[in-house]
Structure formats: C-alpha cells, structure tokens
Amino acid sequence: MNIVIIGQGAIGLLWYHHLAKSPKNTVSLLCSSRTTFIPSHYGFTDINQQSHELSLMVADNAAFIDAELILICVKSYQVNVAIEALKNKISPHVIIVFCHNGMGAYQNLASLQQPCLTLLTTHGCKINSPFHAQHTGLGHCDLGSIHGEISPLMRANITSTLKQALPTLTFTNDIKTKQWLKLAINCVINPLTAVENIDNGQLLNEKFNPIITELISEIITVAAYENVKFDFNELQEKIMQVAKKTAKNCSSMRSDILQQRKTEIDYINGYIVTLAKKSGILVPKNEMLVQQVKALQVS
Ligand SMILES: NC(=O)C1=CN([C@@H]2O[C@H](COP(=O)(O)OP(=O)(O)OC[C@H]3O[C@@H](n4cnc5c(N)ncnc54)[C@H](OP(=O)(O)O)[C@@H]3O)[C@@H](O)[C@H]2O)C=CC1
Ligand SMILES: CC(C)(CO)C(=O)C(=O)O
Known part of the structure; x- marks a missing residue:
C-alpha cells in the first residue's frame, strides 16, 4: 500500500x-x-x-x-x-x-x-x-x-x-463510544496530573476522589447530549484502572507543561466545555481545569 x-x-x-x-x-x-x-x-x-x-x-x-x-x-x-x-x-x-x-x-x-x-x-x-x-x-x-x-x-x-x-x-x-471513553480518561488524568505535577498513579490517593467524581459527572451529562451513555461506576472504574496501569507515567499534558510545550487542553476538557455551552449545561470543574492548565502552559 x-x-x-x-x-x-x-x-x-x-x-x-x-x-x-x-x-x-x-x-x-x-x-x-x-x-x-x-x-x-x-x-x-x-x-x-x-x-x-x-x-x-x-x-x-x-x-x-x-x-x-x-x-x-x-x-x-x-x-x-x-x-x-x-x-x-x-x-x-x-x-x-x-x-x-x-x-x-x-x-x-x-x-x-x-x-x-x-x-x-x-x-x-x-x-x-x-x-x-x-x-x-x-x-x-x-x-x-x-x-x-x-x-x-x-x-x-x-x-x-x-x-x-x-x-x-x-x-x-462503535468508534464514537471509544472516542468518548478515551476523552473521559484524558479529561480526568491529564489536567489533574499536569496541575498537581504528579504521576498518573498518584490520582489513586483518596484526596482526589471529590474532584474526580465531579469531573466524571459533568462528562457523563455532556456525553448524554451527544447520545453516548456511560454508567458512572463503570466509567470511574475504567478511569482509575488506567491511572493504576499507567501509575508511573508522566501524562502527555504534564510532559507538555514540563517541556514548556502547548497542551491539547482545548480538545480535551475544552471540548467538554464547548459542547456544554452549546447545550446550556454547567461544567464548572472542567472549566476550572481548562483555566488552570492554560495558566501553566506557554501559548
Ligand atoms: N506519544 C504517545 O505516546 C501518544 C500520543 N498520542 C497522541 O498522538 C498525537 C501525536 O502525538 P506525538 O507524536 O506524541 O506528538 P509530537 O509532538 O511528538 O509529534 C507531532 C509531530 O508532527 C509535526 N507536525 C506538526 N504539524 C505538521 C504538519 N502540518 N506537517 C507535518 N508535520 C507536522 C510536529 O512538528 P513540530 O514539532 O515542528 O510542530 C511534530 O514533529 C497527539 O494528539 C497525542 O496526544 C496518543 C497516544 C500516545
Ligand atoms: C492514558 C494517558 C493518561 C496515559 O498517560 C494518556 O493518554 C496521556 O498521557 O495522554
């Protein structure tokens, strides 16, 4: 070929x-x-x-x-x-x-x-x-x-x-569901590890449970408007499994920040924020992370 x-x-x-x-x-x-x-x-x-x-x-x-x-x-x-x-x-x-x-x-x-x-x-x-x-x-x-x-x-x-x-x-x-699953994983792991400057596995610490729960709830609401249905517990388990499996990884967003490169935040949490605005949904935690990552990244 x-x-x-x-x-x-x-x-x-x-x-x-x-x-x-x-x-x-x-x-x-x-x-x-x-x-x-x-x-x-x-x-x-x-x-x-x-x-x-x-x-x-x-x-x-x-x-x-x-x-x-x-x-x-x-x-x-x-x-x-x-x-x-x-x-x-x-x-x-x-x-x-x-x-x-x-x-x-x-x-x-x-x-x-x-x-x-x-x-x-x-x-x-x-x-x-x-x-x-x-x-x-x-x-x-x-x-x-x-x-x-x-x-x-x-x-x-x-x-x-x-x-x-x-x-x-x-x-x-059914690539759409897979795209949304990958997006949800990236929406949780990437900005939190970038802002906290931690390896993926450190997100398993229970102090992150409240923010992770809120992020997942927001993502599930926006996904539903796109006709993608997630079960909260299943999605949370899948995300935490990735954090566990890639425990020693430096996420791509954290690497980009550390190497002073532009991040993909606009197409990860930023994508959730854009869709939420179109549907009149509030996604304060995703918005907050977009702002925090942008404050850290070079333009
Ligand atoms: N690396 C990984 O392990 C994984 C990456 N991904 C995803 O894959 C995508 C690519 O990642 P990755 O390869 O790591 O990124 P890199 O930044 O390493 O590679 C992108 C390359 O494309 C070049 N490029 C940019 N624009 C053009 C253009 N118009 N024509 C030709 N070349 C161009 C860039 O050059 P320049 O530097 O000059 O801009 C750079 O060399 C990202 O979305 C990433 O999130 C997904 C899973 C794993
Ligand atoms: C799955 C994860 C979070 C692994 O680090 C990733 O895709 C990334 O870093 O962009």
Whole structure:
C-alpha cells in the first residue's frame, strides 16, 4: 500500500517504522515546515530496547498523488493546518486516518471529499532526540470511521495493513463510544496530573476522589447530549484502572507543561466545555481545569 505519514513526532515515527518494515508498503514521511534538517536515516528504539538506524523516505508531490492511505500524526491543535495544506494535493479516494488525542480538532470534516477514520491508541512512544523515537509501552489501537463511505474491501485492506504493522488493532463500528471513553480518561488524568505535577498513579490517593467524581459527572451529562451513555461506576472504574496501569507515567499534558510545550487542553476538557455551552449545561470543574492548565502552559 502507498502510505504517507504526516508528522515526524513520536506517533509518526512509530507508524513509519512499523509500516515501512513490510515490502508490501511504500511509506514516506512529511515533516513539519519548522524542520530545519531532515536526516537520511531515522532512529528507532523498539519495545525490547533494541535501537535501529534505518533509511527515511521523505514524501514528495508524487507520493501524495499516489497515496492510498494518509496517517495524520500531529497534535490536535495542529490538525487543521496539516489538513488544509494537503487537501488539494491528494486524491479524493485516499483514506485519511487521524491519530490524535482529544476531539473536535478538525473543524471542517464535513467538507472533506476523502473518507476519514480515527485511530485511538494506548501505545506509548516518545522522542529521545530529533528523528529518534522510542516505543515505551505496548498498547492497543481502535480504528473506526468518522466521515464518508469506505468500501468493505478498502476497510479490510487498511485494517490488515495497520494490523500487520502493530498487531493489537481492532476495527470497530462503535468508534464514537471509544472516542468518548478515551476523552473521559484524558479529561480526568491529564489536567489533574499536569496541575498537581504528579504521576498518573498518584490520582489513586483518596484526596482526589471529590474532584474526580465531579469531573466524571459533568462528562457523563455532556456525553448524554451527544447520545453516548456511560454508567458512572463503570466509567470511574475504567478511569482509575488506567491511572493504576499507567501509575508511573508522566501524562502527555504534564510532559507538555514540563517541556514548556502547548497542551491539547482545548480538545480535551475544552471540548467538554464547548459542547456544554452549546447545550446550556454547567461544567464548572472542567472549566476550572481548562483555566488552570492554560495558566501553566506557554501559548
Ligand atoms: N506519544 C504517545 O505516546 C501518544 C500520543 N498520542 C497522541 O498522538 C498525537 C501525536 O502525538 P506525538 O507524536 O506524541 O506528538 P509530537 O509532538 O511528538 O509529534 C507531532 C509531530 O508532527 C509535526 N507536525 C506538526 N504539524 C505538521 C504538519 N502540518 N506537517 C507535518 N508535520 C507536522 C510536529 O512538528 P513540530 O514539532 O515542528 O510542530 C511534530 O514533529 C497527539 O494528539 C497525542 O496526544 C496518543 C497516544 C500516545
Ligand atoms: C492514558 C494517558 C493518561 C496515559 O498517560 C494518556 O493518554 C496521556 O498521557 O495522554
């Protein structure tokens, strides 16, 4: 399959590395316009801590024309710019896969001719130095359609191509519920760990119970307006399980704050606040965390 990956960050290089291994794929990478130097090789430290130095193919115009699959591996606040830049140079039939956290990142989805999927992942990957990524945690991916029609054959083809690269992947017809579950997890763990400057596991301390309870109640109310139903106890258990499983993790939002990078707060708790306003619902705890994270982050 002809594949273009957008973004030379942790997730972009994770997919580039695993997809380029197969002789059945031609994979190339589009780097951000801020990149000053693109090396001929990239580094990848795999889950067994083995390091690899492999050649890097940069996406040219022909790669976009021939692309059958495009993976957008940028932060949620970078998605709009990335799509607008490539919209006119890709085939109307190419399948676009969004691989970011948060929701509501692409404001103009309905205007896209291309069918779009979203890919949610619990893999962990980080950038050790420019063009060197390290796979830090094996996870699972959920893939599902969010816009347009995709033929059963194409769907099977894409699922099998991505699954060959990173095997723990499932195509789901109920991606909306999975997106909301991931959003709820991120709405609780990310801002609290960022504001408190703590590892995920420290949220298990009972002093956080009141704020976690209020956040979850607000999220459930907003989700219901979007026709997504959650049971409070089940959702709370799932969120606390993630905090336990990733106890030693520094959440992505806390890392962004510590590294003085912009956070994805607008597409996580900010998304809840925006939807709540539209429906006239009050979400004071989500609003408070948006303000607190914004006060900490660089613009
Ligand atoms: N890393 C992880 O373990 C996980 C990440 N995610 C999610 O995946 C998404 C990507 O994360 P991650 O890879 O860690 O983020 P990174 O910031 O490491 O990577 C994003 C990369 O995309 C580049 N980029 C931005 N805009 C463009 C553009 N228009 N064209 C080409 N390249 C562009 C950025 O360059 P520049 O630096 O110049 O902006 C950067 O190198 C996020 O939403 C994150 O929350 C989800 C689960 C796990
Ligand atoms: C699941 C969690 C909270 C793991 O750290 C995450 O997705 C993140 O940090 O963005």
